[in-house]
Amino acid sequence: MSRETLLQVRGLALHRGGVPVLDVPELDLRAGEVLALMGPNGAGKSSLMLSLAGLLEPTRGELSFKGAPLRSRADREAFRRRTTMVFQDPLLFDATVAQNIESGLKLRGLSPAERAPQVQEWAQRLGLGALLQRPAHQLSGGEAQRTALARAFVLRPELLFLDEPFSSLDSQTREELIEDLGRLLAETGTSAVLATHDQSKAARLAHRLAVLKEGRILQIGGLREVMNHPEDPFVATFVGMETLLKGQVLSCQDGLLSLRLRKGPADRDLVAIGEALPGQTVLIGVRPEHVALSLQTDNTSSARNAFPGAVTKVIPRGPFSKIELDCGFFLAAYVTPQSLSELDLRPGRAIVAAFKATAVHVIRTEGLDTEL
Amino acid sequence: MDLIWEGLRKALELLLRLDPEVLRITWLSLKVSGIATLISVVLGLGLAMLMALNEFPGKRLVIALVNTGMGLPPVVVGLFVTVFLWRNGPLGFLGILYTPAAIILAQAVIATPIIAGLGLAALQHLPPGLRLQILSLGATRPQMVWLLLKEARLPLLAAVMAGFGGVISEVGASIMVGGNLKGSTRVLTTATVMETSRGNFDVAFALSFILLILAFGVNALLTHLQQRGRRS
Numbered sequence: 188m189s190r191e192t193l194l195q196v197r198g199l200a201l202h203r204g205g206v207p208v209l210d211v212p213e214l215d216l217r218a219g220e221v222l223a224l225m226g227p228n229g230a231g232k233s234s235l236m237l238s239l240a241g242l243l244e245p246t247r248g249e250l251s252f253k254g255a256p257l258r259s260r261a262d263r264e265a266f267r268r269r270t271t272m273v274f275q276d277p278l279l280f281d282a283t284v285a286q287n288i289e290s291g292l293k294l295r296g297l298s299p300a301e302r303a304p305q306v307q308e309w310a311q312r313l314g315l316g317a318l319l320q321r322p323a324h325q326l327s328g329g330e331a332q333r334t335a336l337a338r339a340f341v342l343r344p345e346l347l348f349l350d351e352p353f354s355s356l357d358s359q360t361r362e363e364l365i366e367d368l369g370r371l372l373a374e375t376g377t378s379a380v381l382a383t384h385d386q387s388k389a390a391r392l393a394h395r396l397a398v399l400k401e402g403r404i405l406q407i408g409g410l411r412e413v414m415n416h417p418e419d420p421f422v423a424t425f426v427g428m429e430t431l432l433k434g435q436v437l438s439c440q441d442g443l444l445s446l447r448l449r450k451g452p453a454d455r456d457l458v459a460i461g462e463a464l465p466g467q468t469v470l471i472g473v474r475p476e477h478v479a480l481s482l483q484t485d486n487t488s489s490a491r492n493a494f495p496g497a498v499t500k501v502i503p504r505g506p507f508s509k510i511e512l513d514c515g516f517f518l519a520a521y522v523t524p525q526s527l528s529e530l531d532l533r534p535g536r537a538i539v540a541a542f543k544a545t546a547v548h549v550i551r552t553e554g555l556d557t558e559l
Numbered sequence: 560m561d562l563i564w565e566g567l568r569k570a571l572e573l574l575l576r577l578d579p580e581v582l583r584i585t586w587l588s589l590k591v592s593g594i595a596t597l598i599s600v601v602l603g604l605g606l607a608m609l610m611a612l613n614e615f616p617g618k619r620l621v622i623a624l625v626n627t628g629m630g631l632p633p634v635v636v637g638l639f640v641t642v643f644l645w646r647n648g649p650l651g652f653l654g655i656l657y658t659p660a661a662i663i664l665a666q667a668v669i670a671t672p673i674i675a676g677l678g679l680a681a682l683q684h685l686p687p688g689l690r691l692q693i694l695s696l697g698a699t700r701p702q703m704v705w706l707l708l709k710e711a712r713l714p715l716l717a718a719v720m721a722g723f724g725g726v727i728s729e730v731g732a733s734i735m736v737g738g739n740l741k742g743s744t745r746v747l748t749t750a751t752v753m754e755t756s757r758g759n760f761d762v763a764f765a766l767s768f769i770l771l772i773l774a775f776g777v778n779a780l781l782t783h784l785q786q787r788g789r790r791s
Contacts, residue, residue, distance in 0.1 A: 237691065240695055242691045242694055242695060264699060267694060267695060267697055268697040270695070271695050271696055271697070272691070272692070272695035274688050274691075274692055276686060276688060278686055278688055278689050278692040280706070280709075280710060281710055290696060290706075291696040291697055294696055294697050294698050294699075294702055295697055338696070342696070342697070348695070
């Protein structure tokens with residue numbers, strides 16, 4: 188990608204009471220991209236976001252916006268006029284929806300005549316057209332967050348910061364809002380940084396993904412790359428790779444690995460795509476959505492790995508259910524409500540779990556004998 | 560009971576007759592306490608904003624001192640201001656003891672901690688992220704301060720009312736630093752004390768009613784400002 192670098196971070200560190208809370212040696216944000224910052228609570232997502240937005244002065248480090256370093260308070264103030272942020276709480280002013288939407292324009296000294304058409308436009312685009320005169324404190328959670336988004340988008344920011352903007356909403360409202368936000372980001376081509384602790388929902392909006400832990404970026408890369416090729420067990424579990432297994436390489440031919448799992452009462456062999464040396468110990472991950480369940484081994488299937496086992500747990504998760512299996516090793520699978528009833532899945536049920544060689548991701552091949 | 564009815568009748572008569580002495584006293588009370596409250600709003604809200612927006616060593620102690628100051632006894636303030644303004648006191652060169660300026664000074668000392676303390680509570684009650692949200696919308700620092708004050712306007716006006724109520728009704732400091740001089744430093748409270756001690760209950764009643772009406776009127780105005788735009 189040869190797109191222009193929008194925001195550049197070098198040597199960023201933040202200490203709080205002498206304790207380091209952020210350590211980001213390098214981070215680049217490209218024009219037009221949406222970068223998701225993911226990590227558990229306390230991983231430093233918000234601190235990083237506030238530092239990037241020029242709202243929190245880091246202990247060390249330098250930010251550059253479009254090649255120009257932000258050094259003085261005036262630099263940061265000017266930068267803040269070209270960007271904006273939407274927080275987890277809508278943080279609306281005690282005023283009407285229209286007054287809220289226009290607040291940033293007003294701060295920039297635009298006249299009422301200049302503000303009105305823009306407020307109209309963005310209220311419409313966020314479905315707030317009928318609510319313009321309503322006091323903010325009478326809005327529902329979803330309406331309030333829409334108002335906050337309109338207040339941000341009306342400024343036509345060159346970079347939009349979104350700090351878990353959906354986490355305080357109910358799931359249906361959240362779905363609608365994520366969809367709308369995705370549409371608006373695409374339509375306007377706005378670059379954005381999105382903090383979230385939820386990999387499935389908001390990652391749908393992102394082009395790139397950075398996984399944070401204890402103030403450091405463990406891995407950053409394209410969405411698919413990080414989701415499917417986590418470099419680290421923490422990242423793997425965090426991006427939803429629920430099954431992590433340790434195995435020994437039996438053979439490797441033309442990128443096809445034959446592995447023996449080292450867990451469970453009996454040896455289980457499986458096939459994966461990857462490169463490793465025979466005798467090496469590797470960590471492998473399988474995403475639950477790549478595991479198919481059936482009542483018997485299906486020879487016509489292209490799945491190279493099939494293991495008989497038993498259901499240990501059924502966990503409903505919204506549109507699908509998560510099934511935990513014991514196949515001599517732990518395996519997690521996602522199934523639709525239809526499969527759930529067709530296969531009569533319940534704890535104790537005997538089942539065959541199958542997944543392709545391409546569904547097995549070799550995560551790391553070094554240092555495993557000492558760890559884990 | 561006769562005393563009360565007689566007092567009421569007399570009070571009404573004085574009011575309706577627009578007695579010049581009563582009018583002068585009323586106007587002076589309003590002016591002195593109004594100016595003192597204005598000074599306290601500037602100092603008190605400034606102090607509240609400094610405390611709300613900044614972290615500094617000893618902040619808790621400062622807050623504790625301000626909160627203690629909210630209950631400062633007017634006579635104690637009166638004593639200290641008198642000593643400061645005394646001819647050879649630290650501020651004696653000003654030569655304002657026993658003038659309205661001295662009362663304004665004393666009342667400002669009384670009202671500032673009230674407005675600062677309640678103002679700080681009002682500002683601290685705002686959502687913690689609001690300051691950052693305002694900055695991220697592109698506000699300069701003065702714009703941010705203004706928007707925060709605007710957001711906290713309801714409890715802040717309550718703080719102003721409390722400050723004004725505190726000084727319009729106090730008598731200890733006014734009498735000590737003003738001296739209740741006729742035509743110069745006589746305000747409603749000091750005049751009421753004097754008339755009561757002389758047994759002129761009717762006049763005392765009249766002055767008290769005016770005081771109540773004044774307090775009510777000013778607070779009604781502030782309440783109107785406060786509740787404006789709160790139709791829900």
